[in-house]
Amino acid sequence: MKLVLHHAHEARSVRVLWLLEELGLDYELRVHDFFDKSLRSPEYLAINPAARVPALEVDGAVMCESGAMIEYLCERCPEAGLGRSAGDPERMAWLDMLHYAETVGQHLANLTQSHIVLYEPAMRSPTQISLETRRLAKVLGRLELILGDGRDYLMARGFSGVDCAMGYGIDVATRFLRLDAMPHLLSYLERLRARPAWQQAQPPKGAPRIYRKAFYEVPDG
Template sequence: MQITLHHAHEARSMRILWLLEELGATYELRSYDFFNKSLRSEAYLAIHPAGRVPSVEIDGKVMLESGAIAEYLAEQFPDVGLHRGPDHPERMAYLELLHYAETIGQHLANLTQGHIVLYEDWMRSPTQISLETKRLAKVLGRLELLLRDGRDHLLASGFSAADCAVGYGIWLAPRFVSLDKLPHVAAYRDRLMARPALQKALPPEGAKRIYSKDFYEVPDV
């Protein structure tokens, strides 16, 4: 299988980079700068017309949606055990959590837009940033309830592609919200950070990052 991942450091494509490392897959990585116009080049727009990451080329065919990419790739490496097939008792929970990553990602994207992409104070809406911060904390609260039964991962059956999908959001969330009131989410994040595959998906030393601050304060409304 020939796999090419189009990626920008710290963007949602990190989910797929992490998953590929967990799967032990052989792949080619093509990295782009989130802030320059490389994602809007004619060559890249021919792959992803919206100029976003991730996009993955698999044996000459292109996939663009990270949830679908994660689901498909996990199925291609059945011996690794990161998917849950149709007959698995946690199949429903697996699929739902895998795609819950986009619920988390929506609020992270809006906060990234508000704090970083809209770089001048006059461009920003403190009200919008405040609302999105509260919404992010609320969707993380669902995971706090799920994890309080003592499980190590999202599924009782163990680590899966859903952890890579959701885990990206858990990795990024403390840039915007405190996890002090979400102790089970915080402990889960620590477990994920200890995984060698996640460490390999982080930006290399000296790479240009999207997030330059450890924490982005909500501006005064």
């Protein structure tokens, strides 16, 4: 299987890069800059017309959705045990969490747009940012409940591909939301950050980043 991952540091492509490392697969990494318009080049638009990352080339075919990539790669590598096949008792919960990661991601994308992409203060709506921050807290509250039953990862049987999907989102969420009231979620994130594959997926020193502040406060107003 020949794999080429198109990636930007701290973007959703981290999910797939992390999973590739967990699976121990060989891949080619092509790094793009989130801000320099290279994702809108004719060459990249021929790969992903939406001008976003990730894009994953698999033996010449292209996938553009990170959740689908996670499901596909877990299915291609069943021996790793990071997926849940049809008939598995955890299949329903696994798929639910995989897609719930997109619910979290929706609010993160809106907050990233407001805090970072709309770089002029006059462009931002404090009301909208405040609402999105509260919505993010609400959807993360479900994860706090799930993790509160003593499990280490989202699936009771242990680490899986959905932790790559969701863990990335929780990590980004700490830029916008303090998780002090969610101790199970914080402990979970610490476990994820300690994994060698997670660390391999992080930006190298000096690399361009999307999030240049440790925390983005809700603006006054």
